[in-house]
Amino acid sequence: MDQQRKHRILMVSDFFYPNFGGVESHIYYLSQCLLKLGHKVVVMTHAYGNRSGVRYVTNGLKVYYVPWRPFLMQNTLPTFYGTLPITRTILVRERISIVHGHQAFSTLCHEALMHARTMGYKIIFTDHSLYGFADVGSIHMNKVLQFTLADISQAICVSHTSKENTVLRSGITPERVFVIPNAVDTAMFSPAPNRLSCDEIVIIVVSRLVYRKGADLLVEVIPEVCQLFPNVRFVVGGDGPKRVRLEEMREKYSLQDRVEMLGAVPHSQVRSVLISGHIFLNSSLTEAFCIAILEAASCGLLTVSTRVGGVPEVLPDDMIVLAEPDPGDMVHAIGKAIHMLPNINPHVMHSQMKKLYSWHDVAKRTEIVYDCALQSSDESLLQRLPRYLKCGAWAGKLFGLVMIVNFLLWWLLELWQPAESIEEVPDLVLVQNEHEERMQDFVEAQD
């Protein structure tokens, strides 16, 4: 069997550690699994407070925290061309072959992909969320996405629903979009060793308490369930603007002993919260793919969720009960789940999840996408410009102009600081017996 080509990948996003979230953990786990497969991965993100410069996380994953100040919801200030010099420097010194951007909401991702494309690199984009079409913010973002995806090599979406959404928003051809679902770290999310007794049923809710995650639905559902099923208790973890409404609901129906509010739960403690319950309730109003229900299923909890977005694609029917995002239907679904509980075996569920979802599988599938991207031919600026002009009557011309200016700026930068003068970084080989060996590797690579 001939050796698979090893890639050198740059992951770009505004969202990475020390932030915790779906996109962040996706980038982290995917990078770790790609490193295990033998590829070289470098991550580029913006600086978080004092955390600025080059950092190495687990297994020698190199992260560039570029000191650009975030301005809105963790996003870097969009300056169009401001990030060109640093992006070019990173791409040349790390000898990158593919640039992989994450999340449509990240300005750094869009800018880096634009610069990489100008310089002739192959680019991949992964979309993690569903977006609307109607409001001003969505219209603007969809146009930016259309610009980025006009000349992309391949795109990845996390579910079929997300693929449909991305294709409609950006006008990209569906053949170039791959569907690779997220996965869960089943080693970290394992069920409790002893099964909980079914005398008192505990329903867990762990999510940000915002409108998008259906906190208003919770306010309607919880009192009704508490009234219908006297042996049911709720544990609500998470914080947000809607927390006040939940506290008011507790006061109004005197549910202080039946509804426990934990506040913000750090990511490392999510598992201990999950294993204290029988049922996991997810009331999101929109989800491209819900990693939270994967985590719950991996811990052996039965899930009750709203039938929105990509949620029906995530779990098999015996592990999830779906309901419309309507309080009455959700109460009915919770009742059904309570009846199903005695037949649920958490350990069997966990082993099934281990077979269904693994980050190594995601990494192997992503590798296929990279191979596919690298096989496409190199094209000059003139061959690529017509794709931008097709984006719209006025927008097409504007996008074409933006790309031409970017190309000119890149050419000027090449004159000012030629690529040869940017020194390449030798690959750091992490050895157990540190210091001397590391010095030796570095010195040999430089000579």
Added chain:
Amino acid sequence: MSRGLAFNSKYSYTHLNGKGPSEAIDVHDITVKKSRLRIFSSYSGAAVFLTATLYLVVLKELCISSIWSILVCFSLAKVVHHKPVKKESVVIMPAFGVQLETHYWSGRVICRFIPISKILKPVLNECVTPVTCRWSLALILRDEDELTLIFQKLQPPVRMLVPVWKELCAATDCKGNQHHLNLCARNSAKK
């Protein structure tokens, strides 16, 4: 006396390894090449800036566009400004200390001596700025929060920094190991 050499378009590196009475001492120099073009552009940049400012001040036309043009001329002048540094040296005296010297074209020399006991480790750092990423050589010193840069004014390429780093590691390691052994001996004696 052995010499090592390396060249760049902007910097040249020399290494003097002493033999004889001063055989322990190592001197590493990074010299800036005298470039007529750079000096000329530096002075002309400064001249343009001063002329523009004087012109606008004399004509008393201080409006937004004139302030903008002053700012543009200033930033251009700063970019082409030629640093008055002639060379920077590192003198390594094993088991004694390290001396950092900055020589200017005017003849002025600024020295700083760091005793070997104060040095914890020499490190090669990647410095990320909003526009670029470059290598620098620095020392981690005892009781100091900030890193001490070895070449404070100049930014030589990494292949000139690596031999200096190797020598510094060798010089501090022997002392470092000995210090560690001394501590262990003292601790075991206390028990």
